Amino acid sequence: MRDFRTIIELLKEQLAKGTDKKIYDKDVAELLHISQSKFATIKKRNSTPFVEILQYCHQKDLCCNEIFFD
Template sequence: MRDFRQIIEILKEYIAYQKRAGRIYDKDVAKLLNISQSKFATIKKRNSTPYVELLEYCNRENICCKKIFFD
């Protein structure tokens, strides 16, 4: 199972592909997960995974959670 830092990178790649954008920042990921930037920074620093927010995002975007959480 991936840790939160790895999950962030997976989400950034997905977002960049979907939006055809170059660089995606942590604030962009926080916004999509409906988390404030300060809370996101704390979660990232502690390397704890916000499962509820990630699962809600996967449900909204019709993304298979397996692709995000596992290799």
């Protein structure tokens, strides 16, 4: 299972598809409907917000296995 920092990078890649825009942590926090301060705390602790990521996968019709596992 991937750690949260790796998952963040995957989500950034997902957001950046088709654009030249640089994606920041604040963009991922907004994507997951998490405040920037809560996101920073989660990132610091390297804990994964599973519910929020699963909700995002459901909204975008993504396979959550691709996000959480190799």
